[in-house]
Amino acid sequence: MHPARARPGFRGFPPPPGGSSMDSLRRVATVTTVATLLLITVGALVRASGAGLGCPDWPHCYGRWVPPLSVEDLPPSADRATFNLAKTWTEYLNRLAGVLVGGLVLWTTWRAWSVRKAARRVFPLALGIALLTGFQGWIGGLVVKYELDPRWVTVHLFLALLMLALLIELRETTRLGDIPQSRREAGMPPLLARALKVLLWFSVIQILLGALVRGGLEVVVQENPDLPRDRWIPTLGSVELIHRLLAIALALAVLGFSWRLARSRETSATDRRLAWTAAFLIAAQYGSGVGLHRWALPPTLQVIHITLASWLFAVLFLLHRRVR
Ligand code: HEM
Structure with a gap:
């Protein structure tokens, strides 16, 4: 056994130095992670309600920082026929939620600066998250500029997942300090730890396929504006079938993995709960995927489907960072 493993603390390691400042950073990182997950749901709500272009410009909304309250408030150059008050404010609230997450990220970075000497990795990680958040805001602007082009929406989704992964990494670093991953105990049988890595990549591929399904559906709708909603999926072709078939494989793999992990004696109670x-x-x-397919894409299920995908990714990534 490595000598460090004999010491008390997380899986045999002492807690990192930094005391209450480190604990405070962990709490802020947790809040920012949860807020980022909520922001993904708000973004999905905007998309499902068709409010994505509720504000036709960026960072302003109809040329103003606070959007118009009625059609009379619109600037003379604005297209009055396309103005929809509910959609404008839905998109504006999405932007405010984005600003809130941006503020939380800055707060996290500031807290990370105060413990930079206790754990060397925390500040560069927090700074990376802050830069990525700024970049994500800029990509959000491109999503509006290119009128919800599915490629930019997909890039936007993947950057959100990357932000989530880095925030979880930061949170875990506040528990483990600078102990390198290679020196941590696995906390689960090595075979399961390897299987978890594969599952994580598998889920990322499935999310990418989902984004391709969504992008494909948008093209179908653009090219056939009169096509009834229940014909959208059948018109789409093979990508939806691949997404559905891989979903069966992923579901069986995650269920099998969780069952094995929950039964393993090496697993902590928290990891079992995560499993x-x-x-x-x-x-x-x-279930939500089957519902989307069967009931011709109800908007509520569209929001639930993307929300659950981001939660699944976050839980698998958290489990992965807790082990080797
Ligand atoms: C089990 C794992 C699954 C994962 C991780 C997953 C993930 C995703 C993701 C991330 C999207 C993109 C959503 C967006 O960008 O707004 C998506 C879209 C979609 N998925 Fe899945 N999915 C899964 C299972 C399924 C199943 C079993 C079905 C059908 C039987 C399905 C049908 C769809 C459909 C129809 C869309 C397009 C929805 C839309 O346009 O809003 N999915 N999926």
Whole structure:
């Protein structure tokens, strides 16, 4: 056994130095992670309600920082026929939520600066998250500029997942300090730790396929504006079938993994709970996918489907960072 493992603390390691400042950074990082997850849901709500172009410009909305309250408030150059008050304010609230997350990220970075000497990795990580958040804001502007082009929407989704992964990494670093991953105990049988890595990549591929399905549906609608909603999926072709088939494989793999992990004696109670959470999320995700397919894409299920996908990714990534 490595000598460091004999010491008390997380899986045999002492807690990192930094005391209450480190604990405070962990709490702020947790709040920022949860806020980022909520922002993904708000973004999905905007998309499902068709409010994505509710503000036709960026960073302003109809040329103003606070959008118009009625059609009379519109600037003379604005197209009055396309103005929709509810959609404008939905998109504006999405932007405010984005600003809130941006503020939380800055707060996290500031807290990370105060413990930079206790754990060398925290500040560069927090700074990376802050830069990525700024970049994500700029990409959000491109999404508006290119009128919700599916490629930019997909880039926007993947950057959100990357932000989530880095925030979880930061949070875990506040628990483990500078101990390199290679020196941590796995906390689960090595085979399961390897399987978890594969599952994580598998879920990322499935999310990418989902984004391709969504982008494909948008093209179908643009090219056939009169096509009834229940014909959208059948018109789409093979990408939707691949997404559905891989979903079966992913669901079985996550359920099998969770069952094995929950039964392993090496697993901590928290990791077991995380394993069951992943099992619940994949089952619910599968169910929402079936619902989308069967009931011709109800907007509520569109929001639930993307929300559950981001939660599943976050839980699998958290489990992965807790082990080697
Ligand atoms: C089980 C794992 C699954 C994962 C991780 C997953 C993930 C995703 C993601 C991330 C999207 C993109 C959503 C967006 O960008 O707004 C998506 C879209 C979609 N998925 Fe899945 N999915 C899964 C299972 C399924 C299943 C089983 C079905 C059908 C039986 C399905 C049907 C769809 C459909 C129809 C869309 C397009 C929805 C839209 O346009 O809003 N999915 N999926």
